Amino acid sequence: MIFFKSKERLLTFLVVLFFGIIIFLLGLGSTGLVDETPPLFAAAGKAMSESGDWLTPKVNGIFRFDKPPLIYWLMGLFYSLPKNEVWDSLGTISARLPSALASLFLMLMIGDTIYCWPQKGERKLATPIVASLSFALSPLLIVWSRTAVSDALLCGNLGISLLLFWRRMASNKKENCISPWVFLGLAILTKGPVAFVLAALTISSFLFVQKDWRDLLDKIKPKRGLLITVLLSLPWYVLELIKEGKPFWDSFFGYHNFQRYTSVVNNHAEPIWFFLYVMIIGSLPFTPFLFHGIFEAFKDLKTSFKKDCIPSESLFIYCLCWLGSVFIFFSISATKLPSYWLPAMPAVAILTSYSYLKLQNQKKTFSSLWIINLFILLGISIAFFLSNIWLNTINDPEMPNLASNLLSTGIILKARLFFFAFAFVGIVLFVFRSQNTFLYLQLLLLLGQTFLMPPIRKLGDTTRQLPLRNISKQILNTRQGGETLAMIGIRKPSLHFYSKQIVFYESRNVEGVINLSERLTFDRRINFQDKPNYDNETFLVVIDKYSTNEEYWSNIRHQKLGVHGIYNLWRIKKSDLNAQATNLLSNGFEANWRNKKVEKF
DSSP states (O other): OOOSSHHHHHHHHHHHHHHHHIIIIITTTOOOOOOSHHHHHHHHHHHHHHHOOOOEETTEEEEEESSHHHHHHHHHHHSSSSSSHHTTTSHHHHHHHHHHHHHHHHHHHHHHHHHHHOGGGGGHHHHHHHHHHHHSHHHHHHHHSSSSSSSSHHHHHHHHHHHHHHHHHHSOOOOOOOOHHHHHHHHHHOOOTHHHHHHHHHHHHHHOOOTHHHHHHHHTTTTHHHHHHHHHHHHHHHHHHHHHHHHHIIIIIIIIIIIIHHSHHHBBBOOOHHHHHHHHHHHOOHHHHEEEEEEEHHHHHHHHSSSSOOOOGOOHHHHHHHHHHHHHHHOOOOOGGGGGGGGHHHHHHHHHHHHHHHTTTTTTHHHHHHHHHHHHHHHHHHHHTTTTHHHGOOOOOTTTTTTHHHHTTTTHHHHHHHHHHHHHHHHHHHHHTOOTTTHHHHHHHHHHHHHHHHHHHHHHEEEHHHHHHHHHHHHHOOTTTTTEEEESOOOOOHHHHHHHEEOOOOOHHHHHHHHHHHHHOOOOOOOOSSSOOOOEEEEEEEEETTGGGGGGHHHHHEEEEEEETOOOEEEHHHHHHHHHHHHEEEEEEEEGGGGOOTTTT
């Protein structure tokens, strides 16, 4: 619990809060949901709110056991607030708030921890702000904290838990250790056993390098704490297992935990050093200072083996163990995604702030690091001035005019001006050897984030998501007699979210024709919002322009109802679809929908 016993601490807290609101909350609902995964989370949360079934997540008429329920519960809670359809017309504020608030609270916890426990007595009032901004201005946090998925919520709950564990070990007061175990339970309810594993690895490795590890372990009360965590996190798993049985066990534990870790799923195979790349990119443009902070923490760790380390001055060693635990655990994993690095970001931020502290007294190192950093800033600036070369290499089938749109909207020009100014200010501050160069550049980056990101988000929403919202409106207006709805080619879960209808997703290949014909007969599903009339002689199809080039789709007789971006809306008679499917079957093609997960995103 944070109690403000000094005006200085309160002021620091308010400054960090102000910056956090700008980064995480400003304009949160100005754009629609971004495919592919966020609409699945949002749909499950909204379904809980509207159906009253808060136990089992469901999307598109099927169970969604990908993640535990906390993210869905929080989304559903916001969707249940009065007048939600008025203040959240796109449905994105409610879906994104859990991620944004989790990141904001963690940012506050980082700042307050460093304020209350100045390492080695170096109470620099700017250090808590530097650490907080190092966390919040990471490219990874800027993206995932405003995305309606569970990664930022895991980062928030686990990060707060681990910081509270350290604060308890660093404190000399006799206090109950309850809150860190509560947040650990919430983290397990966010993304499963991985939260407990990461916490256990971090704390175990830290205790391993401490001589007084028994006293530190006793401070966090593991026996009582584990009971608290289990009582908070386990009941949902037990109830779901009792209710759904083997499908839940196979999907959640088998596929989304064990199989993801031991084998590659969804083509997310990366080399073992993948997270080294992510760590470098995720800390831009101040990556050199992270590595300097890691180096200094290693020196402290080496020193701690020779003489006792005061617990209250062990934060950087603790963060080194934290970062190393996440790095090793996910590097071993067969499936790798950039978002897996998020749980390490609080440690990354605090280690970066250690570099800021150390550089106050290391003139030679100060110069070397800033020279490297200035080259990075100049490189980014030059890259935007050479954008005419690399923009044309971007090939996004959903945004075929992306390059021209970036130029015509002035976004590239703004980026060129900002990063040139950013590099120029960095050079000036370096020349004058300002001790607060790091903080000043962070504040400039904060200004640039508010200057550049909104138009980028708006462009992405207008080109990628607005056509899907518009076609969903047309579907709601033109649907007749409970027609079923299918989407061919590019699969967009937001179509289900915005149309509120069961959507049959199929690939554009030739087997997709046969699959769809059979699924409309045998894969009949309903949910609380939509009960399609599967006996209706016609159905609606959303098909992208690339799929319409395939003759086995275009040859099916259809009525063209509308075009929105790259998507066409057709009405097709089932008899015409079945005739085409029969023809393809006679030519040796076969259905394969029963043997593959056609709607796994």
